[in-house]
Amino acid sequence: MAVKIRLTRMGRRHRPFFRLNAIESRNPRDGRILEKLGHYDPIEKDPAKQLVLNKERIEYWIGVGAVPSDTAAELISKIGIVSKCYQESLERKKRARLVAKKKGKVYDNTQRSQAKKAAEKAEAAAKAAAEGEKKAE
Secondary structure: OOEEEEEEEEEEOOEEEEEEEEEEOOOOOOOOOOEEEEEEOOOOOOHHHHEEEOHHHHHHHHHHOOEEOHHHHHHHHOOOOOOHHHHHHHHHHHHHHHHHHHHOOOOOHHHHHHHHHHHHHHHHHHHHHHHHHHHHO
């Protein structure tokens, strides 16, 4: 039985609330859970109430071999538990970012928007230079 630690969306429309659950990997997102491990409320202002996790049970499930999803792993890392799978994914992303940088390609949306802004600035500067040459003649 492959177990995953992932989030289940709850709450109403425009008011999301997430539970962190240990779920068998073949079950759907909101399907039958094995154990509730905590909850996350992104709208809550108080940081102590925003993320409430059961550290001992999360350590148990990771020790047994449960694999957290990317989002769940980020939340779990906030309380000091870093899984092996999460570390490996961070290293893969870092290597991919370096390879993309060496090739001169954009890696994510942030870099894409920065490249787009730089291209727009260069284009505006080129137009301004062309208009300046026309006025000089």
